[in-house]
Amino acid sequence: MQNAQIVLLKEGTENSQGKQQLISNINACEAVSDAIRTTLGPRGMDKLIVDQRGKSTISNDGATILKLLQIVHPAARSLVDIAKSQDAEVGDGTTSVTVFAGEFLKQSKEFIEEGIHPHLIMKAYRKATKLAIDRINEIAIHVSNKSPEELRAILEKCASTTLSSKLVSGHKQHFSKIAVDAVLSLDEGLPLNMIGIKKVAGGGMDDSKLIPGVAFKKTFSYAGFEMQPKKYVNAKIALLNIELELKAERTNAEVRLETVKDYQDVVDAEWSILYEKLAACEASGAKIVLSRLPIGDVATQWFADRDMFCAGRVTEEDLKRTQKACGGLIHSVTSNLDAPNALGECASFEEVQIGNERYNIFTGCPNAKTCTVILRGGAEQFIEETERSLHDAIMIVRRTLKNDSVVAGGGAIEMELSKHLRNHARSVQGKEQLFICAMAKALEAIPRQLCENAGFDATNILNKLRQKHAEGGIWFGVDINNEDIADNMAAFVWEPALVKINALAAASEACCLILSVDESIKNAKSSTPEDNRPVKRPGGRGRGRPMF
Numbered sequence: 042m043q044n045a046q047i048v049l050l051k052e053g054t055e056n057s058q059g060k061q062q063l064i065s066n067i068n069a070c071e072a073v074s075d076a077i078r079t080t081l082g083p084r085g086m087d088k089l090i091v092d093q094r095g096k097s098t099i100s101n102d103g104a105t106i107l108k109l110l111q112i113v114h115p116a117a118r119s120l121v122d123i124a125k126s127q128d129a130e131v132g133d134g135t136t137s138v139t140v141f142a143g144e145f146l147k148q149s150k151e152f153i154e155e156g157i158h159p160h161l162i163m164k165a166y167r168k169a170t171k172l173a174i175d176r177i178n179e180i181a182i183h184v185s186n187k188s189p190e191e192l193r194a195i196l197e198k199c200a201s202t203t204l205s206s207k208l209v210s211g212h213k214q215h216f217s218k219i220a221v222d223a224v225l226s227l228d229e230g231l232p233l234n235m236i237g238i239k240k241v242a243g244g245g246m247d248d249s250k251l252i253p254g255v256a257f258k259k260t261f262s263y264a265g266f267e268m269q270p271k272k273y274v275n276a277k278i279a280l281l282n283i284e285l286e287l288k289a290e291r292t293n294a295e296v297r298l299e300t301v302k303d304y305q306d307v308v309d310a311e312w313s314i315l316y317e318k319l320a321a322c323e324a325s326g327a328k329i330v331l332s333r334l335p336i337g338d339v340a341t342q343w344f345a346d347r348d349m350f351c352a353g354r355v356t357e358e359d360l361k362r363t364q365k366a367c368g369g370l371i372h373s374v375t376s377n378l379d380a381p382n383a384l385g386e387c388a389s390f391e392e393v394q395i396g397n398e399r400y401n402i403f404t405g406c407p408n409a410k411t412c413t414v415i416l417r418g419g420a421e422q423f424i425e426e427t428e429r430s431l432h433d434a435i436m437i438v439r440r441t442l443k444n445d446s447v448v449a450g451g452g453a454i455e456m457e458l459s460k461h462l463r464n465h466a467r468s469v470q471g472k473e474q475l476f477i478c479a480m481a482k483a484l485e486a487i488p489r490q491l492c493e494n495a496g497f498d499a500t501n502i503l504n505k506l507r508q509k510h511a512e513g514g515i516w517f518g519v520d521i522n523n524e525d526i527a528d529n530m531a532a533f534v535w536e537p538a539l540v541k542i543n544a545l546a547a548a549s550e551a552c553c554l555i556l557s558v559d560e561s562i563k564n565a566k567s568s569t570p571e572d573n574r575p576v577k578r579p580g581g582r583g584r585g586r587p588m589f
Contacts, residue, residue, distance in 0.1 A: 132436020
């Protein structure tokens, strides 16, 4: 008797399993890695990506490119996730972590094809990752207990290394100083939201500057605004969430009045409410009034007559940053402006012209240390890429301050880890030796790619590096400027050890995740057949009456 067929999955469901689907997943991840590996290093190329709305983005930041590519392959999506996590956690090394993951999978593919169980490879990879991270912690140079001048020099070198692979590499000295100044101006917790970045089109990149305080673009204003003072010293600031203008009547509103006097009373009441709010602002002693809601022409002229400055429609982000820096509270009513600590204050306020824009600048803020970076440049895409590059540099400086250990970049640390894993593999018996050697070979992908992106002979450079590291030169890496090798620690090509630790851990984890998948099931897309679509009934004419 023949057994009846058992149907488990819905019709149209795609199901693949075994060695072939695992190799297919590895190939998809390799394709993602190959797509962005050419952006690695100081000689890396940029990618031009146009989204569905026609907006073009030029970038060589790994996380930015992977976000914009809209990858749909489920296994390859894991590489996008690790690039995002690297960007959020450290800020740099997003391309490196993707290249690492792609190379780990590439090395494991030949073992999978030969029939070796993925769990043996995963076990060896996890062991090798732990050995590599322990080696980084062992040889990393700690920057704590340095004088302020030495610490600043180290931070600038780390920021310069990050910026050397960006579009702004020609101005890396200028921007590394801005990044270090920005981070050192913050409080102990180093909160990123206290660094504001504003973009002003026009001018050169060297015109970009750091303002030690809060700065935001001048908001929409009425005619009386030009009569207001544009500079104050030791001024008090009122932060409001109130509309200081006459409100328009509601639609379909009805007010029944019997005499002209009643009508006049309604109008007078509306004006008196507005004037009471304005008088409360003046009585509080505030010289600067900022509101998230509009400030009308009457209020603007009223403040101008009393030598007060006002700005309406201030964005919520800028208003909150001003509150954190200058103190005070954001008020929804004007009745409590005279309460203790109700107002903020700053040592200096000034409205200045930057390019074609006017900016309100608050400096000498007592409550919290804050700063604002004004970025200048030509094309919009260029300024946006500058912002991404500066964000990476700021994150690197921040991480260096928090974790206080650095290693040499330019492929030096990868070559040292590769040598360390190969030496350890000789002391291991069985298949595990092959897998650790495979990971050691995969680590050489970074210096090899740096050479290829610069047009060098990668084989020759890597042979020289292997020889130097075998002789004990742990910080020797690729010298991009002279097509040779160099001691990158002495050449000040530095980066935080956390970048490499996080990249190795994330790449190894993603590789093991993909190797552990033995079956892929893709459910059928839900679709409504043409014949089964609901029929639209004609609408009625009110009160449920059908329309004939």
